[in-house]
Amino acid sequence: MKPTIYALNWAPDFAKGQVRDLRVRWALEEAGIDYQANCMSFSEKAQHDYLARQPFGQVPAYEDEEVQLFESGAIVLHIAEKSDALMPTDPAGKARARMWLIAALSSIEPFIFPYQDIILFNAGEDWAEARKPEAEKRLVDRLGQLAAWLDGKDYLEDCFTAGDLYMMACLRSLDTTDHISGHSILGPYVARGEARPAFKRALAAQMADFTGSPPG
Template sequence: MIKLYAFRWVPDFAQGLVRDLRVRWALEEAGIPYETTLIGPDETETAEYRTLQPWGQVPVIEEDGLVLFESAAIVQYIADRSEALSPTDPMGRAKVAQWLFAAMNSVEPHVANLGNIDVFYADQEWAKLRRPSQEAFTRMKLASLAKRLDGKTWLEGRFTAADLMMVSVLRGLRHTDIVTSDPVLGPYVARGEGRPAFQRALAAQLAAFKDNAAATEAA
């Protein structure tokens, strides 16, 4: 069975956003069972964990001797064996890969840059000066995405791993109304979040945090 490494607990701002959620969601869409190994800072710093994930991050999966890190690579691996997440013809698969890379390379950095300013550096002078131009740049990138999505339910005709990753990335701005107020992107993310597989994945991630909250706060 696939073993998924996920965090035991994270602060509120990150709950529901930690990247193992993408993997849980993909596994739920594909109907593939998995088990979790919950870890924290004590484990991520160990040499043993660093052999699994060079930067001590999550997610990681292990299956039949395969160790895989990077959420996009893991989701692609799952999509490769489930028509629920990807067409099987080469051209269809290439299109899914295209949007999956776009989510990671052309959208996520701009979402993350704004999120990092807001969550980690909001009080710092440089962040206050930087924020307006970062928000404008992020909005510009999202406007181009919205233009491509306008009139469509999903990026490539039907729900695929590409949407799973794009929706996951856009959720990184949930602390703002930038996505939710957008007439195209808001409903797009809501459609993704409304999928039963997403709800199951989210519930599983949050349940782990709830279970471990008391122990973490006591420590």
């Protein structure tokens, strides 16, 4: 049985190429693991059967011969354990790759989310305009700390790992702004990820699966 990812058959334009099953598709492509995608409508993902896979009614979910999982970070880590393409072979290297994936989730994304809430989902609202400068400052400061670590390096550690995959995916979610594309260190770092053939295949596959209609 091929691993199955559960994804969406429709997303708003700004989310296309960003929906988080992309992270899982990318990991599977890097690992050379063939998979199938089960792409659902918004109403299908809210139904009882799917909530048994993903209690929050979100994508992605994942199933292979060993396990059913949700949470894109957990799924990417599970896949990474299967492939030297995503994890070094030594225990310390593995631990540091896991550390970076968790850093992306817990030390970078919490600075991205409030900012996106303001600029994407609540643009123009008085409260959003009032909070924007502080949210932007916090984000820029945190990105600066990451950039200082990456200065002079191609990847977070000696070679590309699942930690980079996840970090790059988080950073590229800022692609409607110039915080990454205009950054002298983070821009090239994310571009290095987006240039990987596995990323390109994953992105093309997600885009090709958007064949559905908006929720009615």
